[in-house]
Amino acid sequence: MSKEKQYYSEHPTFHVAVDSIIFGFDQGELKLLIHKRQFEPAKGEWSLFGGFVQKGESLDAAANRILFELTGLDKVYMEELQSYGEVERDPAGRVISVAYYALIPAKEFTEATSSQYGATWVGLKDLPPLIMDHSQMVEKGLRRLKRRAASQPIGFELLPREFTMPQLQALYEAIYQAELDKRNFRKKILAMDVLIKLDAKDKTSSRKGAFLYRFDQKKYRKLVEGGYNFTM
Amino acid sequence: MSKEKQYYSEHPTFHVAVDSIIFGFDQGELKLLIHKRQFEPAKGEWSLFGGFVQKGESLDAAANRILFELTGLDKVYMEELQSYGEVERDPAGRVISVAYYALIPAKEFTEATSSQYGATWVGLKDLPPLIMDHSQMVEKGLRRLKRRAASQPIGFELLPREFTMPQLQALYEAIYQAELDKRNFRKKILAMDVLIKLDAKDKTSSRKGAFLYRFDQKKYRKLVEGGYNFTM
DNA sequence: AAACTTAAGTGTAAGTATAACACTTATGTG
DNA sequence: CACATAAGTGTTATACTTACACTTAAGTTT
Numbered sequence: 001m002s003k004e005k006q007y008y009s010e011h012p013t014f015h016v017a018v019d020s021i022i023f024g025f026d027q028g029e030l031k032l033l034i035h036k037r038q039f040e041p042a043k044g045e046w047s048l049f050g051g052f053v054q055k056g057e058s059l060d061a062a063a064n065r066i067l068f069e070l071t072g073l074d075k076v077y078m079e080e081l082q083s084y085g086e087v088e089r090d091p092a093g094r095v096i097s098v099a100y101y102a103l104i105p106a107k108e109f110t111e112a113t114s115s116q117y118g119a120t121w122v123g124l125k126d127l128p129p130l131i132m133d134h135s136q137m138v139e140k141g142l143r144r145l146k147r148r149a150a151s152q153p154i155g156f157e158l159l160p161r162e163f164t165m166p167q168l169q170a171l172y173e174a175i176y177q178a179e180l181d182k183r184n185f186r187k188k189i190l191a192m193d194v195l196i197k198l199d200a201k202d203k204t205s206s207r208k209g210a211f212l213y214r215f216d217q218k219k220y221r222k223l224v225e226g227g228y229n230f231t232m
Numbered sequence: 233m234s235k236e237k238q239y240y241s242e243h244p245t246f247h248v249a250v251d252s253i254i255f256g257f258d259q260g261e262l263k264l265l266i267h268k269r270q271f272e273p274a275k276g277e278w279s280l281f282g283g284f285v286q287k288g289e290s291l292d293a294a295a296n297r298i299l300f301e302l303t304g305l306d307k308v309y310m311e312e313l314q315s316y317g318e319v320e321r322d323p324a325g326r327v328i329s330v331a332y333y334a335l336i337p338a339k340e341f342t343e344a345t346s347s348q349y350g351a352t353w354v355g356l357k358d359l360p361p362l363i364m365d366h367s368q369m370v371e372k373g374l375r376r377l378k379r380r381a382a383s384q385p386i387g388f389e390l391l392p393r394e395f396t397m398p399q400l401q402a403l404y405e406a407i408y409q410a411e412l413d414k415r416n417f418r419k420k421i422l423a424m425d426v427l428i429k430l431d432a433k434d435k436t437s438s439r440k441g442a443f444l445y446r447f448d449q450k451k452y453r454k455l456v457e458g459g460y461n462f463t464m
Numbered sequence: 465a466a467a468c469t470t471a472a473g474t475g476t477a478a479g480t481a482t483a484a485c486a487c488t489t490a491t492g493t494g
Numbered sequence: 495c496a497c498a499t500a501a502g503t504g505t506t507a508t509a510c511t512t513a514c515a516c517t518t519a520a521g522t523t524t
Contacts, residue, residue, distance in 0.1 A: 004247075004325025007272055011284040013245035015236075016317075016328055040239055052243040059317030059328065083315050083330050085248075085291030093236025096248055096291065096328075098315050150461075151379075166472075183474070184512065206471040207521040229382075229463065231511090398501075415503070416483065438500040439492040463482090 017097040018063040019050035019134065021081065021141035022071075024106035024121055025158040030145075030174045031106060031121040032138060035070065037131060038118075041092040046128045048137060049119075050097065063100040071117050073109060077157045078102045082140055089133050099137045101144055103157035149175045150231060152224050153194060156215050164202050164210035165189070192228070194219045249329040250295040251282035251366065253313065253373035254303075256338035256353055257390040262377075262406045263338060263353040264370060267302065269363060270350075273324040278360045280369060281351075282329065295332040303349050305341060309389045310334045314372055321365050331369045333376055335389035381407045382463060384456050385426060388447050396434050396442035397421070424460070426451045 022033040037047040051066040053059060059080070067073055081101040087094060106121060114120060122128070124142070129135065148154040155171045169185050189195065194215050201209030254265040269279040283298040285291060291312070299305055313333040319326060338353060346352060354360070356374070361367065380386040387403045401417050421427065426447050433441030 007324045008247050008284070008327070011247055012287045014248050014285070015240050015243055016246050016248065052240070053246070053317070053328075055244045055326075056319055058319050059315055062317075080314055082312055083291055085285070085294075085330070087288055087290050092239045094287075095240070096285075098317070147383075164472090181513075182472085183514085186473085188511090201472095203520090206519090208470075208472050208519040210472060229461075231461065396501090413484075414501085415485085418502085420482090433501095435491090438490090440490040440499075440501050442501060 015093065015095045016053040016059075017050050017095050018053060018059060018066060018100055019048040019097050019137060020063060020067055020078070020100045020102050021048055021138055022067075022076075022102045022104060023141070023145060023158065024104055024109065025155075025171050025174060026106035026121065028170045028174060029123045029125075031123055032127065033071070033104075033109065033119055033121055034128075034130065035117065035119040042131045045131050047131045048099075048134045052095075059098050063098075067102065071109060071119055072113060073104060076102050076104050081137070081144060084133055084137065086133070091132075097133075099140070101141045103145075103154070105158060105160050107160055146175060151229055153189075153192060153215070153220065153228075153230060156220070162198065162200075162202075162212040162214050164212055166205070166210055168213075188230070192223060192230070194223055247325065247327045248285040248291075249282050249327050250285060250291060250298060250332055251280040251329050251369060252295060252299050252310070252332045252334050253280055253370055254299075254308075254334045254336060255373070255377060255390065256336050256341065257387075257403050257406060258338035258353065260402045260406060261355045261357075263355055264359065265303070265336075265341065265351055265353055266360075266362065267349065267351040270302075274363045277363050279363045280331075280366045284327075291330050295330075299334065303341060303351055304345060305336060308334050308336050313369070313376060316365055316369065318365070323364075329365075331372070333373045335377075335386070337390060337392045339392055378407060383461055385421075385424060385447070385452065385460075385462060388452070394430065394432075394434075394444040394446050396444055398437070398442055400445075420462075424455060424462070426455055 024031045024033060034046050034048060036044050049067055049070045051062070051069070053062040054065075057065070060078075063078055063080075064076075067076060067078070078100050081099040084097045084099060089095070089097070109119070109121070127135070127138065130138065145154075149172065155168060155175065158171060159167060165182075165186055168189065169180060169182060172185070173180055195213045196216050198212040198214060200212045202212055203209040256263045256265060266278050266280060268276050281299055281302045283294070283301070285294040286297075289297070292310075295310055295312075296308075299308060299310070310332050313331040316329045316331060321327070321329070341351070341353070359367070359370065362370065377386075381404065387400060387407070390403060391399060397414075397418055400421065401412060401414060404417070405412055427445045428448050430444040430446060432444045434444055435441040
């Protein structure tokens with residue numbers, strides 16, 4: 001008789017799923033990666049990337065595995081968001097779902113790979129209805145993103161390794177849904193002292209070109225540990 | 233054949249538990265309510281208040297039921313904190329646990345009821361080792377409490393309905409582990425404009441007595457919705 | 465090659481919020 | 495009636511935040 005049988009056998013068990021809310025930033029817009037559900041019920045309807053936890057697999061491992069299987073994405077910034085345990089949340093049976101929140105630079109998941117995996121980036125304004133409580137999860141994820149952006153320079157997870165000031169500012173503007181003054185923005189960001197200015201320029205969006213920056217991993221980490229508070 | 237069988241039967245199921253991190257504030261100290269585990273394995277060891285989710289019961293409902301069964305506490309401020317899903321976290325079998333974070337005015341759970349339920353308030357400095365990953369949960373709960381205290385006047389959940397300025401300040405000092413200037417503290421708190429000053433005084437801690445305050449529920453709610461940021 | 469267009473880049477001053485600081489007041493006790 | 499104790503109160507200096515407009519770089523057009 002297994003230990004589990006011995007102690008806990010009188011208690012019920014549940015299917016446990018994970019669902020990932022994947023944010024990206026591209027062309028000045030915050031986007032969500034979604035796809036059409038690949039299994040019944042509700043097959044073919046818009047859904048977050050989710051699946052069932054397997055035996056012998058931790059929740060975190062399940063979230064990573066499922067993301068990889070469905071998108072080919074690996075080493076993605078992910079953290080647990082919240083569990084959803086309403087009895088009737090899945091009409092096909094009792095399933096407890098743990099929602100994860102993930103940030104990726106949108107470029108890492110291109111048009112090409114998109115179609116291969118049947119996934120799509122959708123602007124947050126143009127979200128179609130999602131199955132079950134997935135829209136609620138997105139709401140919650142967005143709130144977390146906003147809070148995070150305020151307490152850490154987290155936006156960096158969403159940009160390519162080298163980026164320009166105007167790009168960074170556009171990201172914050174998309175997150176906060178507000179216009180920011182570029183002089184004040186630069187001042188604040190540079191005062192954080194986590195950026196390294198490169199010699200190269202990005203000329204894709206202007207003739208003059210904008211200087212590229214990378215961020216200083218060590219200083220960034222220190223800043224985050226120190227509990228920086230970044231208000232706009 | 234049930235819907236669930238039909239669609240999800242090939243996936244494994246898991247025991248799901250909830251564990252509550254219950255913070256209280258008494259005598260100038262932040263405290264945690266714990267008890268000795270009432271079932272095997274690890275029966276008799278220090279533990280958070282936890283139990284298994286039942287069939288037909290949401291996670292939130294389970295957290296509330298278990299808290300009530302084990303402490304008699306009802307209508308407590310609770311919110312989900314984080315799920316714990318490591319495969320080996322419970323040595324007696326695979327159990328996924330959803331941790332909840334709860335705040336109560338310590339007076340609502342007195343010495344008398346304590347002994348009746350075998351529960352104890354323990355100062356955060358004097359925490360005994362807790363079973364499994366419960367200490368980790370407490371860590372996480374404490375971090376949440378600190379963040380919350382900064383973004384909302386959440387401390388009110390931890391005080392009796394009527395309280396004095398020195399009490400409120402002591403609470404914040406306990407949460408932040410820092411001394412605050414009482415003039416500046418008063419100024420900031422009063423500037424929030426959520427307190428109602430009463431005529432009565434509390435004389436338990438000084439001859440002069442300190443005025444009692446209640447907080448204005450309506451204004452408080454507005455403030456929280458507006459996303460106030462409260463730094464010390 | 466000169467004029468034009470476009471986005472990038474820069475500084476300052478006024479206002480607001482924060483932080484530091486010490487004495488007075490009320491009241492029960494000895 | 496003096497004493498002890500915690501509650502209560504304002505001001506000033508400093509740092510931070512906000513508002514605001516012109517110059518620069520470089521490719522494109524004439």
